[in-house]
Amino acid sequence: MNKSLLVGAVLGAVGVTAGGAVATYSLVSAPEYAEVLAVKPVKESIKTPSEVCEEVAVTRQKPVQDQHQIAGTAIGAVVGGLLGNQVGSGSGKKLATVAGAVGGGYAGNKVQENMQANSTYTTTETRCKTVTDVSEKLVGYDVKYELDGKVGRVRMASDPGATIPVKDGQLVLPEQTH
Secondary structure, eight states: OOHHHHHHHHHHHHHHHHHHHHHHHHHSSSSSSEEEEEEEEEEEEEEEEEEEEEEEEEEEEOOOSSOOOHHHHHHHHHHHHHHHTTSSHHHHHHHHHHHHHHHHHHHHHHHHHHHHHHTTEEEEEEEEEEEEEEEEEEEEEEEEEEEEEEEEEEESSSSSSEEEEEETEEEEEEOOOO
């Protein structure tokens, strides 16, 4: 055989073998990216209590000085007695005076009671209450992906997009959260 033909055949065989090895390596080697199937934002509710105060007009009853309405009862009894005394004569006059005093005393008591109940004043008070503000904070993304025909899930700090880089068969996760 011709020496150049032999060298050419050996070099050709080496080239074909090397090319096949490279092609086989590309087919057998691990994928460079995992395909993202779904991304779901994960949010957390944050409750912040705060105090809210406002000025409120309040109506109060004035302090009562005569709790038993003695002044109203006494004045009513005197006026009622005087009026009853003007009616009738003899023993009827005495009976009318007593009845007028009793009725006037009762009426005077009720008039003073009503006046005291309606004796009020208005003032301003500060009233405070606690209210809770609710806000949401993004804590990460739950990502569903496919790698080598297997579906997996991982939580990431940011949205990865359509693919996740892979190195040595493992996801490359910058800023992974728990």
